[in-house]
Amino acid sequence: MNEIIQSCTSCNHTTNLAECYPRCPICNEPLNVSLIESGSINYEATWSDPFYIRYRDFYPYLDNTIKISLGEGLTPLMPLENVAKELNLSSVYVKNETLNPTWSFKDRGSVIGVMHAIKNGYSKIGTVSTGNMAASIAAYGAKAGLKTYIFVKGDMLPEKVNPIAIYGPKVLQVKGEYSVLYEQSLQIGQEKHIAFINSDVPMRIEGSKSIAYEICEQTGFNVPDFVIIPTSAGGNFRGIVKGFVEFYKAGIIKKIPRPVCVQSAGCAPIAKAFLNNEDTISHFGNTSTIAPAIGNPNPPSGNEVLRLLKRYLGLAVTVTNCEIIKAQKQLASYGVFSQPAGAVPLAALYKLTDELIPHDSSVALVTTGGGLKDSSVLGKHKLDAEVINISELSYKL
Ligand SMILES: [Zn+2]
Numbered sequence: 001m002n003e004i005i006q007s008c009t010s011c012n013h014t015t016n017l018a019e020c021y022p023r024c025p026i027c028n029e030p031l032n033v034s035l036i037e038s039g040s041i042n043y044e045a046t047w048s049d050p051f052y053i054r055y056r057d058f059y060p061y062l063d064n065t066i067k068i069s070l071g072e073g074l075t076p077l078m079p080l081e082n083v084a085k086e087l088n089l090s091s092v093y094v095k096n097e098t099l100n101p102t103w104s105f106k107d108r109g110s111v112i113g114v115m116h117a118i119k120n121g122y123s124k125i126g127t128v129s130t131g132n133m134a135a136s137i138a139a140y141g142a143k144a145g146l147k148t149y150i151f152v153k154g155d156m157l158p159e160k161v162n163p164i165a166i167y168g169p170k171v172l173q174v175k176g177e178y179s180v181l182y183e184q185s186l187q188i189g190q191e192k193h194i195a196f197i198n199s200d201v202p203m204r205i206e207g208s209k210s211i212a213y214e215i216c217e218q219t220g221f222n223v224p225d226f227v228i229i230p231t232s233a234g235g236n237f238r239g240i241v242k243g244f245v246e247f248y249k250a251g252i253i254k255k256i257p258r259p260v261c262v263q264s265a266g267c268a269p270i271a272k273a274f275l276n277n278e279d280t281i282s283h284f285g286n287t288s289t290i291a292p293a294i295g296n297p298n299p300p301s302g303n304e305v306l307r308l309l310k311r312y313l314g315l316a317v318t319v320t321n322c323e324i325i326k327a328q329k330q331l332a333s334y335g336v337f338s339q340p341a342g343a344v345p346l347a348a349l350y351k352l353t354d355e356l357i358p359h360d361s362s363v364a365l366v367t368t369g370g371g372l373k374d375s376s377v378l379g380k381h382k383l384d385a386e387v388i389n390i391s392e393l394s395y396k397l
Contacts, residue, residue: 208239
């Protein structure tokens with residue numbers, strides 16, 4: 001096997017894997033760990049082992065003696081037969097990432113990122129996050145016993161800060177522009193030897209690729225035609241595509257699903273650039289979305305997502321707040337309660353079927369985070385419960 005390195009997604013400049021710096025020193029585009037082009041699934045691993053033991057051929061750089069797993073990954077892939085029938089699709093699946101230890105897909109990248117930081121001598125970690133990633137890094141930092149720094153938005157409400165603070169990290173609510181904070185955290189991390197495991201650092205991409213590996217296994221290696229992914233910074237999108245490409249190169253699957261980037265209409269820098277046939281994204285300006293988990297106006301992996309969309313015949317689409325709320329309720333009617341960002345793939349499916357997703361296609365929707373993360377949005381639904389006296393019970397049933 002060739003040496004495993006990091007290379008720039010744009011100019012191919014290479015750096016050592018031990019560097020926890022995530023961006024190219026030449027052109028500032030994100031870095032990728034080398035493609036792992038051979039390997040097989042470790043069927044001796046039990047379902048209670050971490051995902052990176054099951055797929056350890058594809059994580060050859062990890063030190064598996066560092067045991068900080070909280071039981072992330074290996075989430076269900078659930079068929080939505082009613083939706084498939086309604087839209088004349090051959091199958092529709094939900095990859096239910098709400099069932100991770102801190103209720104979002106971020107745990108996959110956190111465990112790999114923290115293991116990598118420990119292996120490379122870091123005793124301090126951190127992240128910049130609007131919510132899901134902050135809670136995830138706080139949890140893994142606690143499990144690993146590392147000093148953990150979490151930068152969140154200055155105006156974040158206590159009901160969102162407290163579920164992060166409960167794990168005991170140093171939480172800093174920083175006033176100022178979020179995308180500037182991302183850059184500054186990486187600089188401070190280098191100066192103070194803190195591994196900032198931000199949204200699209202190479203090890204987060206490595207964590208997310210297991211979503212694709214699991215979809216391959218769970219569909220009996222008959223992978224779907226399309227995979228619809230809520231996209232903010234672009235890290236999860238990149239990871240899922242990389243996972244399919246690696247299994248394809250290793251001969252485990254026969255095709256690479258077409259990736260679909262879905263964004264909120266109120267914050268759609270990648271979809272806008274794609275639909276305008278541009279090669280680079282522009283800052284989206286002021287955002288307005290009911291799904292803040294996909295609310296990054298200047299996604300650090302935006303240009304690389306555009307490159308991947310072109311390379312793998314992908315699609316990009318936006319959905320409105322109304323469509324997101326409707327999709328959240330619909331997903332709940334099948335038993336999956338996701339946060340608004342996790343419902344956008346279902347909303348996108350309704351928009352794309354017929355014209356861009358042909359009948360009889362198979363589709364997987366990636367549902368990214370749990371609904372209790374953002375209970376304030378429940379006020380947008382018409383939900384009620386009836387108050388009655390105990391003596392009235394039998395009349396009401
Ligand atoms: Zn570069």
